[in-house]
Amino acid sequence: MAVDLLLGLQWGDEGKGKIVDVLTKNYDIIARFQGGPNAGHTLEFDGIKHVLHTIPSGIFHENAINLVGNGVVIDPVIFKKELDNLEKFNIDIPKKLFISRKAHLILPTHRLLDAASEASKGKAKIGSTLKGIGPTYMDKTGRNGIRVGDTEMPNWKEKYRNLADKHEAMIAFYNVDIQYNLKELENEFFKAIDVLKKLTFIDSEEFLEQAQRNGKTILAEGAQGSLLDIDFGTYPYVTSSNTTAAGACTGLGIAPNKIKEVYGIFKAYTTRVGSGPFPTELFDEDGATMGRVGNEFGATTGRPRRCGWLDLVALKYAVQVNGVTQLMMMKGDVLSGFKTLKVCTAYKYKGETITHLPYNIEEQNVTPIYTDMAGWKEDLTKMTSDSELPKALNDYIAFLEKELEVPIKIVSVGPDRKQTIHR
């Protein structure tokens, strides 16, 4: 059986959580493959809004097993809070939520290191969510990390102590003002580890192999977005994992030839939270309107998201790097009322017009070239079928499909599960 893959094509927060929730009815297993609690995936149904950070977005469905893959980094403290939030929904967590033994743990000192590193960078800071993501992946690739499976070993606390002591020396080395009480943080951490250990740890690559043999359907859920990918994103203003399609192979142990559909999600405009270049960013009333109507505040940090027009140069790049087979356009409803919409179709770069993403996309190197499109006035949020969509929106969609050479199969017109139009 094939595995399908869903990932964000911009700088994150495209609406992955919502669409995974919508699609879960078609799958037996939903598997997160990278990132950690830097993610905030929002789901809305029955008038309730849920935000998940580490737990996959299929958790509210009876039919699906949710798997946290080896490529994910887990903060037990945040994980415990997520579980606490789910308590009232009567979900059989040990039966429905499995964790890869090979997933790495975020230690309290990883979070402190993140804060120290950012503080030491001053204006050049990444704008990290400060969840310890970078330092944890550094320990993973540096071969010093502690994995979920280690907590089943008798000597793991010794390993923990050695690593935490080393981290403390590193924090001191940064020589910045970071206040902390490690004893308190560790108490909280070890309590949360005890909760984590009540869950089902598995060798997830083996589990997924068996699942495929038994004809089960699998949806891999990405976190962040393609432009935050450690290799292909706007480095160094990126996260520390491969957010693109290849990350699903390494983050779950799935062979590339098993992947069938690659669902690419994008907003009808663009947002970014944190630092880094953003060619189509708006600093005017239009940007403020997108932020206000789109309620563009980070689901994890609450920070306002920077807003701008759709950047087709960047989007094409993401479609190409991921091999996207189906597109999903989110938040079209937020653009209702704009008289004219701009879509960036090329960049002015060193005096030339280019249509590919160059090495440097900072403001001083790149000026967006826009194509104007007519806007629509209609409120989309109550629309339920393709036939109701206004002509100007259909023209916008047709233009994007032509440029990107991939069909847009879902148009999302609001945050609720039901506000989803299949085409």
Ligand code: GDP
């Ligand atoms: P994710 O990280 O990709 O899962 O996205 P987030 O949950 O961080 O951010 C997406 C935000 O947009 C959430 O608040 C969603 O509830 C909301 N949302 C998703 N789709 C739509 C849509 O089509 N229209 C509107 N107005 N909001 C949406």
Ligand code: IMO
């Ligand atoms: P979801 O899955 C949007 C951004 C941060 C920062 C950079 C590095 O909800 O789409 P990190 O904490 O990884 O060190 O931060 O990446 N970032 C996200 N932006 N959505 C996310 O996740 C993000 N996860 C990280 O703002 O710029």
Ligand code: MG
């Ligand atoms: Mg998010």
